[in-house]
Amino acid sequence: MNRLVEAKILPTFESWRGTSRSLLQQQIEPAQILWNDGSMPMLPIADQTAHEPFFDSRNSTSPGIPPVPREFITQAQTVSYHRDPVRWPLLYRILFRLTHNEKNLLQITTDDDVHQFYEMEKNVRRDLHKMHAFVRFRRVSENGQDRYIAFHRPDHLIMPAAAPWFAKRFANMHWTILTPDASATWDTEDLTLGPGAARSPVSEDDLEDLWRTYYASIFNPARVKVKAMKKEMAVRHWPTLPETELIPRLLRSARTRVHSMVESSAPAPGIGVSALEFMPRTTELPVLREAIHQCHGCELYCHATQPVFGRGPENAALMFVGEQPGDQEDLAGLPFVGPAGQLFDEALATVGIDRSACYVTNSVKHFRFEVRGKRRIHSKPSARHVAACKPWLQAEINIVKPRMVVVLGSTAAAAILGPTIRILRDRGQVFRDNPIAPWIMPTIHPSALLRMPDPDQRALAHEQFLADLRTAAGELFRRSP
Ligand code: URA
Ligand code: SF4
Numbered sequence: 001m002n003r004l005v006e007a008k009i010l011p012t013f014e015s016w017r018g019t020s021r022s023l024l025q026q027q028i029e030p031a032q033i034l035w036n037d038g039s040m041p042m043l044p045i046a047d048q049t050a051h052e053p054f055f056d057s058r059n060s061t062s063p064g065i066p067p068v069p070r071e072f073i074t075q076a077q078t079v080s081y082h083r084d085p086v087r088w089p090l091l092y093r094i095l096f097r098l099t100h101n102e103k104n105l106l107q108i109t110t111d112d113d114v115h116q117f118y119e120m121e122k123n124v125r126r127d128l129h130k131m132h133a134f135v136r137f138r139r140v141s142e143n144g145q146d147r148y149i150a151f152h153r154p155d156h157l158i159m160p161a162a163a164p165w166f167a168k169r170f171a172n173m174h175w176t177i178l179t180p181d182a183s184a185t186w187d188t189e190d191l192t193l194g195p196g197a198a199r200s201p202v203s204e205d206d207l208e209d210l211w212r213t214y215y216a217s218i219f220n221p222a223r224v225k226v227k228a229m230k231k232e233m234a235v236r237h238w239p240t241l242p243e244t245e246l247i248p249r250l251l252r253s254a255r256t257r258v259h260s261m262v263e264s265s266a267p268a269p270g271i272g273v274s275a276l277e278f279m280p281r282t283t284e285l286p287v288l289r290e291a292i293h294q295c296h297g298c299e300l301y302c303h304a305t306q307p308v309f310g311r312g313p314e315n316a317a318l319m320f321v322g323e324q325p326g327d328q329e330d331l332a333g334l335p336f337v338g339p340a341g342q343l344f345d346e347a348l349a350t351v352g353i354d355r356s357a358c359y360v361t362n363s364v365k366h367f368r369f370e371v372r373g374k375r376r377i378h379s380k381p382s383a384r385h386v387a388a389c390k391p392w393l394q395a396e397i398n399i400v401k402p403r404m405v406v407v408l409g410s411t412a413a414a415a416i417l418g419p420t421i422r423i424l425r426d427r428g429q430v431f432r433d434n435p436i437a438p439w440i441m442p443t444i445h446p447s448a449l450l451r452m453p454d455p456d457q458r459a460l461a462h463e464q465f466l467a468d469l470r471t472a473a474g475e476l477f478r479r480s481p
Helices: 013-025 070-079 087-098 112-134 159-169 204-219 225-233 235-240 243-252 285-294 327-332 339-351 383-400 409-417 446-451 455-478
Strands: 005-008 033-036 138-142 145-151 175-178 182-186 191-195 318-322 359-362 369-372 375-378 404-408 439-443
Touching (some): 033 087, 070 087, 112 159, 318 455, 327 339, 359 383, 404 455, 439 455, 446 455
Parallel strands (some): 005 033, 145 175, 318 404
Antiparallel strands (some): 175 182, 182 191
């Protein structure tokens, strides 16, 4: 198979369209593309052989693309609101086929792709009708002004499509509609989209509470988040994002098999920019442990089973910080319980550190992974994820106040000591005078030990790991900072 290309898009039609145009111009076949709209990387659907895609240069007025039926664009936009992540590869497959000698494809309703396309379109339209019919506003008063609030749970991601209808229908009312994925607010002039409600209201009064919290966190101009929100809300400007220009350049620099296109510069509706906006002001670990279940600070919560908060006594002198939960940690809800955790436990036992006296946590609290067949394969969190999640780690450190923080691997090192740390160079060194903790020591991550193919190299690295742990323990138990 040809090299794979990761198409990172925002979960919007415009973003998909811009990226698809570029991909078509680059003659990238559907089966080569891993679509990633921030919710989950998509593997291409296997059945590409039935219509072996090819690029016919006579068919193209390159760099232009053969025209596609206007209805396709409208219908594809409707399909783009469907929740199923397969919509992106499906839409591209159809687009590719329409522009590669299957001009009349949309009339062949027995075709699997076409059938699925129309089914999805129908589901979204139905969902829109349902939303128009069922949303009921409740009147609340805010600074003497009437506001109308509603909560609705659509099946699909239809808020951007539904909101203009409400703006027209209830043009003279100030209203906000909350859904789990996104919210919309109309102030009789401007329509703005924002993140989803953190939870569902349990009663009418609760809806009001939920809206007030939401309102306070989002629309209070005293908070700096407004700028970020504006960025998030400017849905209609998304087509102008620079990703379409970047793609050809990235494709040319074909060094690796999988290319990363561009990190979305704006979060999708329903996803925040940092954990901060989901954190209660508290100094109680149990409160944070509970609250993190509502965190939408980045998109990783969408597919992980649960957040994995740190474990250990609140007064631990020694804290370990890993990267992110793995497959087993994600299922158990506990840090370092999988294969890396076992190695970690054994190493601690060898050097005489009691794990139950330590606080063990991660830089990123949700598992980031790619699906391969039935397996979930670890995928390293990006700097954006680490930054979004940092407030949780910072809060844990502030509460536990460890004397020594041992950072395991490069992600944790970057989170705590900054991006200039190199594990292989700096491991075993104790950093002082850092505001985070009196002593900080980076060392190799136990998973890295597990991955080393060469037994001699692995044995050596393991010895160094034990030596680093002894350094940490020695420092801690011999001296005070
Ligand atoms: N790797 C980590 O960094 N953390 C875990 O919790 C498990 C594996
Ligand atoms: Fe929030 Fe961190 Fe999970 Fe992102 S990874 S949703 S910031 S807890």
